[in-house]
Amino acid sequence: MTRNITHLLKEWSDGDPQALDELTPLVYEELRRQATRYLRKERPNHSLQATALIHEAFLRLIDVKNVEWQNRAHFFAIAANLMRRILVDHARRRDAEKRGGPQVCLTLDERLAWAKEPDVDLLAIDEALDRLAAIDEQQARVVELRFFSGLTVEETAAALGISPKTVKRDWSVARAWLKREIGDSTRTTT
Amino acid sequence: MTTQQWQLVKELFEAALERDDEDPAAFLAEACPDDREVRDEVQSLLAAHTRDSTFMSQPVGSLLGDTRPTLLTGQHLGNYEVIATLGKGGMGQVYLALDTRLGRKVALKLLPFSQTRDPNHVQRLEQEARTASALNHPNIVTIHEIGEADSIHFMATEYVEGETLRERMANAELSVREIVALAVQIASALRAAHRAGIVHRDIKPENIMLRSDAVVKVLDFGLAKLTGAAEVESGLIMGTTPYMSPEQARGETVDARTDVWRLGIVLYEMIKGTVPFTGETHRQTVTSILQDELPTLDSEVPDELQQLVAKALTKDRSERYDDASSMENELKSLQGELEVRARLGVANANQNEAVTRLSGWATSTQLRTDTAGHTRRGVKYYVQRHKVLTGIAAILLMGAVGWAYVNANRNRADSRASSENSVAAPPKKAGTTNREAYRLYLHGMYLANNRNLADAQKSIEALKQAVQLDPNYAQAWAGLAYAHRTVSLYSEVSTQETYKRSIDAINKALAIDESVSEAHSALCENKYLYEWDFDGAERECKRAIELNPNSALAHEIFSRYLMGRGRLDEAINEIERAIDLDPASRFNNRNYGRALFYARRYKEAEEQFKRVLAMDENFVYTYSWLTSTLALEGKEAEAYDWFKKLLSHRKVDKETVAVFEKAFQTSGWRGIWREWIKRLDALGGSTFDRALYNAQIGNVDEAFKYLEKVYQQREVWMTYLRVEPRLDPLRNDPRFKDLLRRVEGG
Numbered sequence: 025m026t027r028n029i030t031h032l033l034k035e036w037s038d039g040d041p042q043a044l045d046e047l048t049p050l051v052y053e054e055l056r057r058q059a060t061r062y063l064r065k066e067r068p069n070h071s072l073q074a075t076a077l078i079h080e081a082f083l084r085l086i087d088v089k090n091v092e093w094q095n096r097a098h099f100f101a102i103a104a105n106l107m108r109r110i111l112v113d114h115a116r117r118r119d120a121e122k123r124g125g126p127q128v129c130l131t132l133d134e135r136l137a138w139a140k141e142p143d144v145d146l147l148a149i150d151e152a153l154d155r156l157a158a159i160d161e162q163q164a165r166v167v168e169l170r171f172f173s174g175l176t177v178e179e180t181a182a183a184l185g186i187s188p189k190t191v192k193r194d195w196s197v198a199r200a201w202l203k204r205e206i207g208d209s210t211r212t213t214t
Numbered sequence: 215m216t217t218q219q220w221q222l223v224k225e226l227f228e229a230a231l232e233r234d235d236e237d238p239a240a241f242l243a244e245a246c247p248d249d250r251e252v253r254d255e256v257q258s259l260l261a262a263h264t265r266d267s268t269f270m271s272q273p274v275g276s277l278l279g280d281t282r283p284t285l286l287t288g289q290h291l292g293n294y295e296v297i298a299t300l301g302k303g304g305m306g307q308v309y310l311a312l313d314t315r316l317g318r319k320v321a322l323k324l325l326p327f328s329q330t331r332d333p334n335h336v337q338r339l340e341q342e343a344r345t346a347s348a349l350n351h352p353n354i355v356t357i358h359e360i361g362e363a364d365s366i367h368f369m370a371t372e373y374v375e376g377e378t379l380r381e382r383m384a385n386a387e388l389s390v391r392e393i394v395a396l397a398v399q400i401a402s403a404l405r406a407a408h409r410a411g412i413v414h415r416d417i418k419p420e421n422i423m424l425r426s427d428a429v430v431k432v433l434d435f436g437l438a439k440l441t442g443a444a445e446v447e448s449g450l451i452m453g454t455t456p457y458m459s460p461e462q463a464r465g466e467t468v469d470a471r472t473d474v475w476r477l478g479i480v481l482y483e484m485i486k487g488t489v490p491f492t493g494e495t496h497r498q499t500v501t502s503i504l505q506d507e508l509p510t511l512d513s514e515v516p517d518e519l520q521q522l523v524a525k526a527l528t529k530d531r532s533e534r535y536d537d538a539s540s541m542e543n544e545l546k547s548l549q550g551e552l553e554v555r556a557r558l559g560v561a562n563a564n565q566n567e568a569v570t571r572l573s574g575w576a577t578s579t580q581l582r583t584d585t586a587g588h589t590r591r592g593v594k595y596y597v598q599r600h601k602v603l604t605g606i607a608a609i610l611l612m613g614a615v616g617w618a619y620v621n622a623n624r625n626r627a628d629s630r631a632s633s634e635n636s637v638a639a640p641p642k643k644a645g646t647t648n649r650e651a652y653r654l655y656l657h658g659m660y661l662a663n664n665r666n667l668a669d670a671q672k673s674i675e676a677l678k679q680a681v682q683l684d685p686n687y688a689q690a691w692a693g694l695a696y697a698h699r700t701v702s703l704y705s706e707v708s709t710q711e712t713y714k715r716s717i718d719a720i721n722k723a724l725a726i727d728e729s730v731s732e733a734h735s736a737l738c739e740n741k742y743l744y745e746w747d748f749d750g751a752e753r754e755c756k757r758a759i760e761l762n763p764n765s766a767l768a769h770e771i772f773s774r775y776l777m778g779r780g781r782l783d784e785a786i787n788e789i790e791r792a793i794d795l796d797p798a799s800r801f802n803n804r805n806y807g808r809a810l811f812y813a814r815r816y817k818e819a820e821e822q823f824k825r826v827l828a829m830d831e832n833f834v835y836t837y838s839w840l841t842s843t844l845a846l847e848g849k850e851a852e853a854y855d856w857f858k859k860l861l862s863h864r865k866v867d868k869e870t871v872a873v874f875e876k877a878f879q880t881s882g883w884r885g886i887w888r889e890w891i892k893r894l895d896a897l898g899g900s901t902f903d904r905a906l907y908n909a910q911i912g913n914v915d916e917a918f919k920y921l922e923k924v925y926q927q928r929e930v931w932m933t934y935l936r937v938e939p940r941l942d943p944l945r946n947d948p949r950f951k952d953l954l955r956r957v958e959g960g
Contacts, residue, residue, distance in 0.1 A: 053862075111274055149270070171270050171273055197223075200259040200262045201262070201268065204258055204259060205844070
């Protein structure tokens with residue numbers, strides 16, 4: 025398994041897009057499993073940090089000795105994107121629940137709950153982020169890594185193969201851009 | 215926007231941020247004179263940038279910190295099926311759930327994941343909860359199960375149907391007596407916990423449940439330390455602060471006196487409607503707790519209660535009550551006092567008299583009255599709960615409180631002058647204007663209701679003195695009749711003699727005032743207990759109620775009459791009414807248990823008797839009722855546990871205890887019955903008990919021998935022949951039918 029994922033990661037890094045298709049569900053599954061474990065007893069006295077989750081998933085999935093530095097960065101990029109999906113899916117479900125939508129019987133893994141409600145609208149951010157990606161793909165990835173995955177500027181820079189300075193600028197612009205977009209959309213809907 | 219434009223936007227945005235101009239327009243106009251679209255975009259982004267700096271400042275992932283599991287209606291967890299959401303408890307979400315194995319409703323609490331990741335922590339939590347649960351105290355919520363299913367740790371506890379004290383306070387004002395009755399029960403729960411070395415730490419109105427039958431249940435014992443450690447102990451979390459003790463506010467270790475303080479705050483809040491120490495911020499509240507003087511309560515609140523609250527709320531814990539036990543004792547004695555005072559009030563229906571009396575006392579005791587009959591504030595505690603009818607009782611209650619105040623202060627020069635000038639005009643008939651006679655009456659009635667021989671004898675003395683001081687005090691004469699009757703239950707004084715004394719007293723009362731409700735109640739009692747004139751008894755009981763529908767005594771006696779007649783539904787109604795009128799009466803509460811016992815509703819009877827013992831563990835005859843109930847339920851081990859408590863209350867010597875222990879080990883509860891018969895005198899039993907216990911162990915002939923004796927002595931218990939479950943083994947015997955015919959034939 026470990027070898028397999030490491031291999032897929034390498035293939036993808038080497039330019040095989042199909043490897044990504046195979047890789048994604050595996051990483052996604054691992055991240056979710058980790059998330060659930062975090063919420064249970066296996067991690068005493070820790071709050072769930074997405075970044076810790078991704079690091080751990082990486083250690084578990086990838087044969088670290090046989091993976092190149094570049095591949096590691098790629099892995100983080102994939103994981104960050106998946107983390108975004110996990111969190112946004114969760115927010116969407118919560119939203120539906122709050123609006124009194126059909127009460128579906130959730131499996132345990134889906135019983136994640138916010139410690140406190142995020143004070144931002146994740147769904148709106150997600151949507152705006154897609155639009156930002158159309159203008160500037162790299163900025164959207166920066167947001168995934170920084171905001172959804174909690175990576176530091178340096179880690180983000182490493183994952184994307186750009187300079188920390190660029191990460192900082194992209195992050196700053198992207199935040200302003202998203203803030204404006206969400207502010208605008210809020211205004212128009214109210 | 216083209217890629218190039220966008221690139222420019224990013225660069226200009228960054229440059230503008232670095233320049234940090236107040237107005238970036240000039241810079242932008244200079245740097246990019248040709249492209250308005252780019253300039254506008256940068257300006258708009260800069261504007262957004264300065265707005266709300268917290269936006270996305272934290273990665274979203276870290277928001278998934280301490281998570282709490284949730285369930286939906288209909289969802290299953292282990293053997294439990296969620297019926298509804300009850301709310302958020304101190305330790306997480308709480309659900310009403312059905313235990314599908316036992317078919318009972320439980321409160322299901324899910325522990326936050328943060329509390330259950332560490333197995334050691336879970337173990338401590340379970341241990342503490344089990345210790346608290348093992349207290350098996352009627353005012354402590356029982357924990358049925360602590361377990362884990364689907365990785366969720368949960369706790370299934372007794373489901374308490376009712377409202378929290380917080381809700382009660384919001385919905386209705388509480389009378390002083392209700393407040394004290396609630397506090398007694400909370401203190402009783404805490405006493406049991408403190409004795410077991412458990413400090414609750416988080417007493418507050420949200421953790422106190424009130425059932426519809428006025429029983430209090432304290433929740434979440436011993437959990438605060440483990441689930442809310444940081445917040446409860448150091449007060450870091452807002453919202454819990456007004457109940458924090460000074461030592462909690464300072465982050466020091468807590469002990470039993472912390473609970474004393476918190477109960478003090480709850481008491482204060484029940485009385486006044488607000489907590490004494492609070493502020494707009496957490497810090498201000500802490501400062502208030504540590505420094506502010508206790509704001510005084512209304513002067514209408516009984517003195518003893520004010521002192522009690524003040525003692526519980528002493529900042530230096532060494533000056534508080536040592537633990538809940540000493541606080542409970544003082545609350546109980548205050549409860550007894552209030553009971554006596556109110557009994558008089560409730561028993562007297564004559565409003566004019568009441569008002570006259572009150573106005574006299576009130577002016578003499580700083581209990582301000584505007585005009586006769588209108589006390590300004592103090593009465594509200596009572597009146598608003600009981601509306602108009604018992605408003606009268608409330609006025610009398612406050613009068614009685616005032617009376618005590620006079621007593622307490624009568625040697626003080628400042629109060630003497632005013633009190634002696636303002637003695638109330640003498641009520642003409644049932645009551646008295648003689649203060650000492652009145653005090654003796656109250657005291658006598660209180661003693662009679664302690665339901666034991668020594669106090670019953672003392673009560674006769676007190677009431678005799680009362681009628682000596684005021685021979686025209688009709689109520690006291692009626693009370694004397696009642697006291698004589700009570701003595702006969704516990705002594706060898708012949709029934710005939712008691713009956714005669716009692717009738718004499720009743721006749722005196724009726725000669726003074728034919729409309730004294732108490733006298734008719736006493737007459738009713740005499741008729742059914744001694745004369746076996748059941749129709750006559752019913753007439754008198756109904757007359758007593760008619761004369762004073764709010765007399766707890768009248769309803770209580772009628773209820774006992776109905777029990778003997780086998781009219782148990784009616785009896786239960788009447789005793790419930792009596793308890794409504796006089797909730798703190800142990801005797802009424804025990805009789806409620808008796809009615810349930812006779813109705814063969816053993817489980818409920820058991821709970822009721824336990825409740826009575828929670829009110830007063832020294833109300834000893836209750837142990838006999840409870841052990842009999844448990845024995846009939848087949849719960850022999852539990853019956854024996856309670857029996858041992860009876861032995862310790864009776865101060866039975868070690869040898870006897872050992873005899874009982876052996877008897878129980880070898881022959882179970884039958885062994886206890888057998889040995890009990892031999893030691894009835896020491897354990898406080900009657901010939902009737904001898905018959906009952908013999909019937910229970912199959913000594914049928916022996917049982918009939920004693921029943922015959924009881925019949926010959928016309929002992930009062932004969933009137934319960936029809937319903938007594940412990941006589942069931944005899945019921946088909948012709949001798950039993952004969953006996954029943956002789957009693958009920960008149």
